[in-house]
Amino acid sequence: ATGLITPEHLSAAIVQVREMPIAAREHLAQDIFRAQPTLMAMVLVQQRFGASMQEVEGLMTLLMIAFCAARDTGRPLLMIGEVHQQTALTRANQYLRALEGASPGATAPVTRAYVDGHAEKALLAFVLKEIEQEGFAQASDAVYGKLVLTALGLVEGVAMALQQ
Numbered sequence: 497a498t499g500l501i502t503p504e505h506l507s508a509a510i511v512q513v514r515e516m517p518i519a520a521r522e523h524l525a526q527d528i529f530r531a532q533p534t535l536m537a538m539v540l541v542q543q544r545f546g547a548s549m550q551e552v553e554g555l556m557t558l559l560m561i562a563f564c565a566a567r568d569t570g571r572p573l574l575m576i577g578e579v580h581q582q583t584a585l586t587r588a589n590q591y592l593r594a595l596e597g598a599s600p601g602a603t604a605p606v607t608r609a610y611v612d613g614h615a616e617k618a619l620l621a622f623v624l625k626e627i628e629q630e631g632f633a634q635a636s637d638a639v640y641g642k643l644v645l646t647a648l649g650l651v652e653g654v655a656m657a658l659q660q
Contacts, residue, residue, distance in 0.1 A: 498616075498617045498618040499614070499615050499616035499617050499618060499619065499655070499658075500566075500569045500571055500615075500616065500658045501562075501565045501566060501568075501569060501616050501618055501619045501654075501658070502569075502618060503618045505565040505566075505568045505569060505618075506561070506565045506618050506619060506622055508564075508565075508568060509560075509561045509562075509564035509565035509568060510561055510622075512564055513557060513560045513561045513564060514557075516560075521560070524560055524563075524564070525556070525560070527563075528559060528560065528563050531563070531573060531575065532563065532573070532575060532576055532653070532657065533575075534575075534576045534577055534578060534580070534581050534653070535559060535563075535576055535581075535650060535653050535654070536559070538581065538646055538649060538650060538653070539552060539555045539556050539559050539646065539650070540552065542555060542639075542642060542643065542646060545639065545642050546636065546638065546639045546642075547632075547635065547639055547642070547643060548635075551632050551635055551639070551643055554626075554630070554632065554643075555643065555646055555647060555650070558623055558626060558647055558650060559650050561622075562619055562623075562650055562651065562654045563654065565619060566654050566657060566658055569658065571658055573657040573658065574656065574657045574658075574659075575657070576653045576656060576657050580653060580656050580657075581649070581653060583652070583656065584649045584650075584652035584653040584656060585645060585649045585652070587648075587652045588645050588648035588649045588651075588652055589645060591606070591607075591610045591648065592641075592644065592645060592648070594606050594610075595607070607624065611624070614651075614655065615655045615658070615659055616651065616654065616655040616658065619651055619654065619655070620648075620651050620655075623647050623648065623650070623651050624648075626647070627644055627647055632644070
């Protein structure tokens with residue numbers, strides 16, 4: 497099982513968000529702020545940590561896709577609070593530490609184990625691919641780490657919102 501968010505939910509959300517006009521994105525951002533203010537804050541606070549507007553926009557797009565895909569499951573979403581946020585970031589950080597500790601050729605099994613053990617496999621695999629492909633390559637090392645942690649924390653948060 498890939499989780500409650502199926503590849504179909506995910507692909508529909510990707511197309512929906514990427515083709516959305518600005519006004520619709522603003523409306524969606526307001527919906528997310530009402531439903532998941534903590535997840536929205538995780539994204540917006542990144543500017544204070546040195547992220548560029550483009551990097552924050554990248555995180556916002558990931559959050560919008562994750563939110564739309566989760567909403568499309570039809571399941572009610574638990575509002576993620578600060579305790580959930582800490583749990584989400586701790587889980588994401590455990591994966592990143594395992595990656596850091598792996599030898600250069602051994603990162604793929606660490607990532608595979610993280611995805612295989614995750615409640616929302618399709619969403620996590622998508623976000624990992626986004627980080628790898630366009631990611632936040634222009635970011636400084638210090639900012640890059642925070643952006644990756646936040647992106648993975650969003651996945652963990654959405655997974656928790658669905659698992660209520």
